[in-house]
Amino acid sequence: MIAQVIVDVAAKQTDRIFEYHVPDKLKDVEIGSRVFVPFGPRKVQGFVVGLTQNSEYKGKLKDLLLVVDEMPPLTPELIKLSADLAQKIFAYRITILKAMLPRLMRANYRKILTPITAEAKELPLFQGDPVDLNKLTDVDQIALARKLLRNDQAKIEYLVENKAKKKTENEYSLALDKDEYQKILNSLRQNALKQRELLTDIIDNFNEYPKKQSNIESELKIKTSVLTSAVKKGWLTKDAVEVYRNPLSGFDDEVKDKKVILNDEQQYALDQVAESIKNKQAKTYLLEGITGSGKTEVYLHAISKTLSDGRNALMLVPEISLTPQMVRQVKARFGENVAVLHSGLSDGELYDEWRRIRRGEVRVVVGARSAVFAPLNNVGLIIIDEEHESSYKQEDNPRYHARDVAIWRSNYNHCPLVLGSATPSLGSRARAQKGVYQLLRLTKRANNKNLPEVHLLDLKHVQFAGGQFDLSVELVEAIKDRLEKKEQVILMLNRRGFANFMLCRECGYVMKCPNCDLSLTMHKDTGMMQCHYCGYKEAIPTRCPNCQSAKIRFLGSGTQKVQEELEELMPGVRILRMDVDTTRRKGSYKKILDAFGDHEADILLGTQMIAKGLDFPNVTLVGVINADTGLWLPDYNASERTFELLTQVAGRAGRAEKTGEVIIQTYNPDHYAIQLSQTQDYERFYGYEMRVRHEGNYPPYFYTVLISIASKKEQNAAKEAFNIKRKLERNLHPDTIILGPTPSAISRLKNQYYYQILVKYKKEMNLNTLLHQIQDSAQEIKKYGLNVYIDNEPERII
Numbered sequence: 004m005i006a007q008v009i010v011d012v013a014a015k016q017t018d019r020i021f022e023y024h025v026p027d028k029l030k031d032v033e034i035g036s037r038v039f040v041p042f043g044p045r046k047v048q049g050f051v052v053g054l055t056q057n058s059e060y061k062g063k064l065k066d067l068l069l070v071v072d073e074m075p076p077l078t079p080e081l082i083k084l085s086a087d088l089a090q091k092i093f094a095y096r097i098t099i100l101k102a103m104l105p106r107l108m109r110a111n112y113r114k115i116l117t118p119i120t121a122e123a124k125e126l127p128l129f130q131g132d133p134v135d136l137n138k139l140t141d142v143d144q145i146a147l148a149r150k151l152l153r154n155d156q157a158k159i160e161y162l163v164e165n166k167a168k169k170k171t172e173n174e175y176s177l178a179l180d181k182d183e184y185q186k187i188l189n190s191l192r193q194n195a196l197k198q199r200e201l202l203t204d205i206i207d208n209f210n211e212y213p214k215k216q217s218n219i220e221s222e223l224k225i226k227t228s229v230l231t232s233a234v235k236k237g238w239l240t241k242d243a244v245e246v247y248r249n250p251l252s253g254f255d256d257e258v259k260d261k262k263v264i265l266n267d268e269q270q271y272a273l274d275q276v277a278e279s280i281k282n283k284q285a286k287t288y289l290l291e292g293i294t295g296s297g298k299t300e301v302y303l304h305a306i307s308k309t310l311s312d313g314r315n316a317l318m319l320v321p322e323i324s325l326t327p328q329m330v331r332q333v334k335a336r337f338g339e340n341v342a343v344l345h346s347g348l349s350d351g352e353l354y355d356e357w358r359r360i361r362r363g364e365v366r367v368v369v370g371a372r373s374a375v376f377a378p379l380n381n382v383g384l385i386i387i388d389e390e391h392e393s394s395y396k397q398e399d400n401p402r403y404h405a406r407d408v409a410i411w412r413s414n415y416n417h418c419p420l421v422l423g424s425a426t427p428s429l430g431s432r433a434r435a436q437k438g439v440y441q442l443l444r445l446t447k448r449a450n451n452k453n454l455p456e457v458h459l460l461d462l463k464h465v466q467f468a469g470g471q472f473d474l475s476v477e478l479v480e481a482i483k484d485r486l487e488k489k490e491q492v493i494l495m496l497n498r499r500g501f502a503n504f505m506l507c508r509e510c511g512y513v514m515k516c517p518n519c520d521l522s523l524t525m526h527k528d529t530g531m532m533q534c535h536y537c538g539y540k541e542a543i544p545t546r547c548p549n550c551q552s553a554k555i556r557f558l559g560s561g562t563q564k565v566q567e568e569l570e571e572l573m574p575g576v577r578i579l580r581m582d583v584d585t586t587r588r589k590g591s592y593k594k595i596l597d598a599f600g601d602h603e604a605d606i607l608l609g610t611q612m613i614a615k616g617l618d619f620p621n622v623t624l625v626g627v628i629n630a631d632t633g634l635w636l637p638d639y640n641a642s643e644r645t646f647e648l649l650t651q652v653a654g655r656a657g658r659a660e661k662t663g664e665v666i667i668q669t670y671n672p673d674h675y676a677i678q679l680s681q682t683q684d685y686e687r688f689y690g691y692e693m694r695v696r697h698e699g700n701y702p703p704y705f706y707t708v709l710i711s712i713a714s715k716k717e718q719n720a721a722k723e724a725f726n727i728k729r730k731l732e733r734n735l736h737p738d739t740i741i742l743g744p745t746p747s748a749i750s751r752l753k754n755q756y757y758y759q760i761l762v763k764y765k766k767e768m769n770l771n772t773l774l775h776q777i778q779d780s781a782q783e784i785k786k787y788g789l790n791v792y793i794d795n796e797p798e799r800i801i
């Protein structure tokens with residue numbers, strides 16, 4: 004048998020398939036297996052993408068060295084997906100294959116030298132044991148090892164070390180019959196208390212063995228030493244059995260599954276999807292439902308339907324809305340059948356969850372973006388909640404969009420895909436308009452609550468409370484009013500830190516990151532000026548670093564500063580802050596939300612993190628401190644993102660009996676994205692924004708490809724950008740629009756200068772080939788310190 008392998012080498016030939024002979028001892032190899040193979044002088048990791056009997060090189064092929072995992076980590080479906088996706092997104096297939104695995108499954112391997120002959124075994128080099136070749140540092144010893152290998156006196160074995168370690172626990176099984184235990188108990192000394200206790204437990208709970216060590220320890224308070232001596236005496240046998248680290252432990256508390264009766268709109272949507280589940284139809288639905296319209300209920304019912312049809316379900320949610328609330332809800336309904344995948348898990352938990360899926364031990368997978376690659380078999384339904392979220396697009400290689408991958412998997416598995424959102428992305432909504440997707444709408448709030456009332460406050464004309472320019476008197480009064488009524492408030496400011504730039508009023512100097520073209524953000528709590536892109540830090544200055552003037556100002560308030568202002572204006576107010584800075588530690592996210600849910604705080608203040616998915620019945624006021632933070636970004640998506648964010652955050656107010664109110668502070672009350680968020684009128688926003696996109700030749704009217712060229716030397720980046728542009732012009736259709744090259748909006752990041760070319764096209768036969776050529780030559784110019792990134796259908800263009 005011959006294995007076709009994609010090898011893990013960063014060279015031009017990466018997408019070529021190499022063939023290897025499968026030796027008898029490795030004949031269990033399968034498509035999807037991870038292997039080690041000889042590659043030139045090296046031994047490298049690879050993935051088996053095919054098995055065949057024939058090859059034109061048959062007889063001349065080298066042997067596979069090793070199959071890494073007991074079970075192939077990737078399924079045939081994922082292997083095929085990697086090939087198609089590589090074509091679409093201009094990524095190397097190996098990059099995609101590796102991205103499909105949890106990060107801990109990057110294997111290391113060791114070369115172990117074992118002596119074969121009696122003579123070799125006696126050498127001081129071995130001292131009886133095999134040696135790790137990678138660890139040999141002595142030159143003479145290395146020479147000796149080589150000689151032994153040449154003379155067949157020793158051999159090399161490859162030992163794979165997965166960084167991901169399984170977690171095990173001791174399990175004790177019974178070695179004797181019940182009456183034998185009774186006999187031992189009768190003959191035991193009176194003062195052997197702990198042993199008596201253990202034997203009594205064994206006799207009384209005979210059928211409950213084998214028992215885990217932790218159970219015996221906690222139930223009987225028996226020490227390890229007693230168990231060890233029981234094993235020695237032959238009463239018990241001990242095995243190390245694998246235990247799964249359970250990321251859902253701690254989410255089991257008070258899980259009450261609400262049983263709701265779907266309203267007509269929900270029922271209709273469910274019926275449509277259920278029809279496709281039953282008929283194994285690869286169809287995409289766009290479930291457009293205002294916030295609080297009960298989309299989640301529709302998802303959960305559809306998942307139930309899928310399971311009862313004997314198939315499995317995959318549900319994607321944005322990282323940010325993988326809240327305890329959401330996880331609890333799914334867990335309450337599907338219990339042990341659920342696996343959760345997201346970056347908040349420890350590496351070990353992620354590895355365990357992933358293997359539970361691979362082994363077919365779960366039937367529902369809930370996860371963030373990369374969960375779209377979950378090795379779930381027999382997929383009968385895929386759901387993408389908040390489908391408009393930009394976090395579904397990966398901004399690094401491989402630059403895939405989870406939605407595209409989900410569509411591929413829906414076709415492969417002949418199953419429906421449900422895209423849900425209160426504010427669908429323009430592209431998806433346009434596709435629904437054309438009938439490519441089927442539109443399903445939920446127009447009413449499920450619990451018949453009215454949408455909250457939204458007030459716009461024009462910051463140009465308000466009076467500010469306190470000495471700063473962040474909080475209007477109206478907003479502060481409204482907050483105070485709610486707090487008196489013992490209700491809660493959510494406040495959003497999409498900017499973390501204390502102040503987002505330092506300005507010298509004497510010379511106009513703005514303190515910037517030395518590596519990036521970005522201003523440094525002041526973090527008062529750490530006493531540092533920080534770059535939010537590359538992590539650069541330096542102490543907060545007391546004088547201007549440029550002219551030494553003391554007249555420096557810190558402008559542009561962030562969440563830390565607003566927290567301070569609120570505490571000054573309302574002494575004693577209890578505030579929980581939620582942003583990247585307060586949620587770095589594992590579990591902190593859950594802690595904050597649980598505390599707010601238990602009314603341990605009056606105000607939840609946060610960045611866009613708090614805009615999505617939260618469902619706190621006692622929240623009656625939502626305040627947006629500055630709606631304009633994302634409005635003027637040089638990005639065709641800026642209006643869409645702003646409308647979306649405001650609509651989402653407004654949806655957090657008045658979700659239960661009490662009516663909600665939303666106050667939006669803005670300097671741009673006339674901007675359509677802000678105007679229309681007042682009525683949360685998605686349809687009108689869609690109509691308006693589509694015209695804007697049409698006039699600007701932007702998606703969804705045009706397809707776009709963004710080519711970025713980066714170099715430490717600005718000139719080199721510019722020069723290569725012009726080369727690429729000429730190549731494009733020579734080969735593309737005249738109607739295709741090629742913009743640039745221009746320096747990117749943020750022209751320098753981590754000491755690299757960026758130039759970009761934007762291609763906008765409607766139909767283009769040559770583009771794919773051309774871009775693959777550009778990608779291939781990018782490998783060659785890499786040695787000149789140039790990097791080229793190709794982003795097909797970029798989510799943003801900056």
Ligand code: ADP
Binds near residue numbers: 263292293297299
């Ligand atoms: P969405 O995801 O569309 O924002 P949710 O699914 O969170 O909305 O539902 C909002 C609230 O309405 C939740 O508290 C949910 O339990 C409740 N709900 C959903 N469907 C129904 C229904 N048919 N009857 C009563 N309450 C419902």
Ligand code: ZN
Binds near residue numbers: 507509511512548549
């Ligand atoms: Zn100055």
Ligand code: ZN
Binds near residue numbers: 516517
């Ligand atoms: Zn930086």
